[in-house]
Amino acid sequence: MLTYIFKRLLLAIPTLFLVALAVFLLVRLIPGDPAQVMLGEGASPEAIASLRTELGLDEAVPVQFATWLGRSLGGDLGNSAITGEPVGALILSRFQLTAVVVLISVGLATLIAVTFGLLAAWRQNSRLDLAVLGMASFVLAVPSFWLGLVLLLVFGVMLQWLPVVGYVPFSEDALGAVLFLVLPIVTLTISETGVLTRMMRSSTIDVLRLDYVTHARAKGLSERTVLMRHVFPNAFAPTLTLVGLTLGRLFGGIAVIETVFTLPGLGRLMVDSVLARDYPVVQGCLLFTATLYVLVNLLVDILYPLFDPRVTVS
């Protein structure tokens, strides 16, 4: 088991190196000179030149890459070119918020999807199944930003139950922070439920057709036991993979939701720094999310044998 984890982490190194290289080069392909953008339209050529030297931008690109990579390995992702804050600390503080929203939403979405997917498949072609399938398809078709805006309009503006703009950190006002987080979490939960429900439903249908389910019934077990002991563990494994992929994807990219609800999360940080040509921050964010992606999927692969013992980890 430990050997396996160690091996997987070793395998992640080339992946992350390629990510780092791609990130570094892509950022440099964005048109516009960061020094120019930072100093504004009217800056003198001398001022721009001196800022470029300060940022290390006049070095050859491979040299810049080597310098950045070397420092990143030591845990120093550099400082923001705009505010001068250390990138590592900036990412971590913003990520906390994103992580809370994503973990709660995906957790809720998984619970809902597993329950309804299982029930819908169990009563395939019944009214319940049609309703679940219809809702899942509807939710899939609705863009999350639009859903967010509608919820804001109804609960924030019309009913005035929840705040509309802004955010208070949890440490300052716990209740306030929770109120600000309700709508983004609800929005994200709803929009992630669709795919997961459909996945759970279709893998449950496949499992229900297998002989061991009939065998379990022929033993005289109740439907409840048949579903919980014999169907659920086998049907959940494919959904678990999807949950892992969803987590990885969302950790790096709920920029749209964060923008709609004006939350200072990791996604917003990334968008803002791209617009500001803040190279160190963009690079740091992308490298961070890629690492997270690799780790989440490793975790899923380690958990997989719990549901499907045919897959061994070693």
Added chain:
Amino acid sequence: MTDALLQVSGLRIEADQPGLAPLLEGLDFEVAAGERLAIVGESGSGKTMATRAIPGLLAAGVHRAAGSIRFEGEELTALEERDLRAIRGAGIGMVFQEPMTSLNPALTIGKQLAEGLKLHRRLDDAEIRRRCIDMLRRVQIADPERCLAAYPHEFSGGMRQRIMLASVLMLEPRLLIADEPTTALDTLSQREVLELMVALTREMGTALLLITHDLGLVAQYTDRVLVLEKGVLVEAGQTREVLAAPKHPYTAKLVGSLPRPGDGGATGGGGDVLLSIEQAVVEYRGKPGLFGAGAPKRVIDGVDIAVRSGEIVALVGASGSGKTTLGRAALGLKELAGGMVRFDGVDIAAMDRRQERDFRRAAQIVFQDPFSSLAPHLRIGEIVGAALRHVPGLTAAERAERVTRTLEEVGLAGYERRRPHQMSGGQRQRVAIARAIVSRPRLVVADEPVSALDLTIQKQVIELLQALQRERGFACLFVTHDLAVVEQVADRVVVLEKGRIVEEGATAAVFANPRHDYTRRLLAASPALAIAEGSAS
């Protein structure tokens, strides 16, 4: 009769969709305590449905429309689901066909065995464990303690079926319904499982309802037989009488399609050596560790086989003997770790591009499972025509013409526009044969081409393959575990055990005088041969 254990009368099963003909009509039968009754019929005859209806476990989409089912005097159709559950398992046990899917892969054997006992008997954990171990021992599982903690995937098909048997018989039901319990097993495991089933049910006084399409098994293991055709009972009686003198034409057809020695016979090839396998070794990589792979597992170990042009050579062995692997290696579909395969004298691993293209055209394969060997998104015409894409100088019109003619030859004229899912298993296997012969190959490797089919369809497909072989004279390497088929088609037979050849020779000679112990066991375990000999004498 009032002392019948199970009494089914007027059973009718219909599809939920209105307007369709009933799937099973007016079925009456009885099973006495301790009796062994067989229900035979082809796929779609309703035999499985009839038995699933007994404990109220019909699949979704069909329902019982009429009829009464009495078990130990109690009317099952009038029971609440709850009371029915108390009878399932404890009164009526069921064993299913597919050992690969009838145990839950996510639970240990111990948990699955204990489940029924926990539900139906009030026993403490130690007693449950003791009974599980005892039962596993009775179904001849070595090391039952370890088995309890293991998962189903760690066992072979035959062992899983024995574990299934243990889990069902542990509850000592009065009736055991076994639905094609050994169809998916090779001949040796088939015999073992059935002998066990019969011995244990006899010991416990359990009645056995055996559903099968294999008349060989019926003859050997049951007292009475019911014959179903398209949902209607056409014949019933003592097994011996029904098989010896079938009254209904359908029963006669079923009995007639049992493979018999001396039927047809092959062309008897005597040409030059076309395919020669020399000292072939095939290995599978060991489990990967941190530093490279573990020790490789040898599945083919120094095998020599020569196939002459126009000859049919049967490659026989139990599951795991390496026969399928060897068949694939003969076509270069499996890499050799040692030795070589020559086609027309040329080492297939050393062929240049042109030679390889010619070889691919001249050597074709028919796979076992007609449901997964045809690409579902292509039309039949495209599937068969694809084999012609390497033939140089063939215009599209000529290609279409060849496809049409080949489909006619396999009895599927006009099927070009169909897709695989619109066809039955037997028809699909004909498509697979058409695909193999359309490029006019000199060698066809047939990998268990009929073992997934019904007996009557098997007969048709084998006859087709034989007729085509006689007409076109291609050589054939026929991989199978079914000795009855071998006797019918092959000139020579090669018996494989654990990756080595243990016996080979002319089919008649090997069958008349098997020298190796393994061959003798294989022959003894073949039920169809036993009945064929019985009826001939």
